[in-house]
Amino acid sequence: xxxxxxxxxxxxxxxxVSCHLVAVASRRxxxxxxxxxxxxxxxxxxxxxxxxxxxxxxxxxxWDLFRATxxxxxxxxxxxxxxxxxxxHAEASPNGxxxxxxxxxxxxxxxxxxxVVVLRFHGxxxxxxxxxxxxxxxxxxxxxxxxxxxxxxxxxxxxLRPKAPLLRAARALAGLAxxxx
Numbered sequence: 358x359x360x361x362x363x364x365x366x367x368x369x370x371x372x373x374v375s376c377h378l379v380a381v382a383s384r385r386x387x388x389x390x391x392x393x394x395x396x397x398x399x400x401x402x403x404x405x406x407x408x409x410x411x412x413x414x415x416x417x418x419x420w421d422l423f424r425a426t427x428x429x430x431x432x433x434x435x436x437x438x439x440x441x442x443x444x445x446h447a448e449a450s451p452n453g454x455x456x457x458x459x460x461x462x463x464x465x466x467x468x469x470x471x472x473v474v475v476l477r478f479h480g481x482x483x484x485x486x487x488x489x490x491x492x493x494x495x496x497x498x499x500x501x502x503x504x505x506x507x508x509x510x511x512x513x514x515x516x517l518r519p520k521a522p523l524l525r526a527a528r529a530l531a532g533l534a535x536x537x538x
Contacts, residue, residue, distance in 0.1 A: 368479040
């Protein structure tokens, strides 16, 4: 699964967790295409630092698409225009029914059958948690007060760990805000 998050930073962070969820449900490897993150989409605001530079690499996960493709040349051959691109813009019908139907109803280990699937999205996609083919895979998650499985809350502390300079900057901003309050 090749993840291409876009939108504002909050949307991109939510999309990373969504891509992780879809990769787990579909039993696919996960690669993040950082080159396209926020740089080639006019609706993504520009950032001085790329999102990958702000996050620690989660243990056991590699953010570097180019290192992965250099070590596995067959992978880059699989990323072609003929592959399936799941996008909340390109594939969705005007009301999004066809796009979300796949995540809610299809067995994601079989559909789509292509070797490489590109997921372009801009937010949190909890649909695989309710998919009857995959619901049991996430039964270990205790439902929250609303009855939902807290996948986002469980995975995000591991997946979305800010780097030390970002934490220092956030603490400094919090200190400034507290001094004025």
